[in-house]
Amino acid sequence: MTTLTATPTVNALRHTSPVRRSSWVRRLPLLPALVFMIVVTQIPFLLTVWYSLQSWNLLHPGTKHFVGLRNYKVIFTDTIFRTAVFNTVIFTVLPVFLSMVFGTVIALLLDRHVFGRGFLRTLIVSPFLVMPAAAALVWKFTILDPVFGILNYFLRPFGVHHVDWINAHPQATIITVLTWQWTPFMVLIVLAGLQSQGSDILEAARVDGADGLRIFRSLTLPHLRPYLELGVLLGSIYVVQAFDAIFMITAGGPGQRTTNLPYYLYEAAFRGFDIGRASAMGVVVVIATILVATLALRLISSLFSDEGMAGR
């Protein structure tokens, strides 16, 4: 119903036992999960930073040595790296934007009394659930194939013949597949937002004579805003890591036209075994993501503590 995650009772309980021993008893259930997460997630990130300062290729054992920032100098003068940064941006911004547009439209449509609504909801979540690696292959062959693909068949009445979508429009292909996959995510978030809107307020506005467009602009949209923001931020954090579709459909090509940072890092690390250079790229990706992640965390934090929103 609402976005309530913090309740007043939690705050009331917070300071009930000042005794030291009891605070350890309280911490005990938390420790296994906390220690596990610190060990498994934080240490590798620190090691990535350390590795990025080394000249280290696994194909030449015994040559590992400290080189300071040289790997960073190498990647920033590397034109392919710049292409990969550019591709990462377009493979994040466009799919997130497009899936948000589709997601909002579909959520608005599904929020109405449409015949078979539950069934349609079940269908629309499917692209998000389908294994991305499997979906990528289905798109690559059965849908986008120039000769037998069903897309060209559907487009034939419109004068489209035997377009080799993947080779002629590789970037559009990746963007399409990612948009298709992430639209359900946005539908779910926007739908949750729409359904948390009190119907009494809408009813009151209607009684006061506000027309639909007015209600949408001055009531629904402001109410939806944090949900849209959350969808965009969380979507960006996940989509920026897009790898499966690129690996399966284009392998970064043709040329480097669909090489994004995760794929380029994969090639450097697992084809070139250049640990130092690949680690430097990893650090760059993390720093770039932190910016978006900070915004996302701040938003979740405000959703989380905003009593105004939580109280409704």
Added chain:
Amino acid sequence: MSTASLTLAGKQTKPLTRLVLGVVTWVIVLAFFFPVLWMALTGFKHEEDAATTPPHFIFTPTFDEYKAVWDKGLRSYLEHSISITVVSTVLVLALALPAAYALSIRPVRKWRDVLFFFISTKMLPIVGAIIPLYIIAKDLHLLDSQLVLIILYTSMNLPIAVWMLRSFLLEVPVEIVEASRVDGAGLLRQLRSVIMPVISPGLAATALICFIFAWNEFFLAVNLTTTNAATVPIYLVSFVAPEGQFWAHLSAAATVACLPVLLAGWAAQDKLVRGLSMGAVK
């Protein structure tokens, strides 16, 4: 004009507008669902029906390809996937439930900071950690082992589970928990007799969501495993550059790969959004 009817309840709009919007909704949703449907259908074709111009919508269905993927190869990948996802999901719940308890019902000091630490680990891209993970796994002789994927999938899903379970635990009436504690019930008894009955649907939904993410994971699997622990997505890699007629076979394999998660996701769809937004949206 159309926006007007979108925001209003259906009964307020004209029947014609309602009909048109209903049809539009069906067309858009079916278009999005079509690739999934086409995948499952192509799996029921004979190879000579699979890649044709024009595509065959009417054909004699066969289970041959589904049987073939089962007999040839996919089975061991499925077994790896099942054991890795099941063990890691159980591990996630075992770690997350006590942690969520310590962040909701009897909160530790600074529970907010801890909660946000968990979520922040989810926001750092895995490419930033893959190289040390690979080196460490190699040094510990854990490359291509199920254990390494179990550990990593557990860390991948633990923050989501902590946040989700916490949001479910907050729905447990505090007075009941307090009363049972006053009666001298320990943590385990509180969990069993008071908390579990209330949150078990939430626990099930959390388990399903962890299962979905672990089952579909590709990046870690492709970099850290080859044969002994290779999961279902890795089986699909062999179709990237195949030979001969293979569409029906590919579609059958892809359908089998997707089916467990589709079923889990459809079952958990009411709670899906809570998992995806880390419990921030209900």
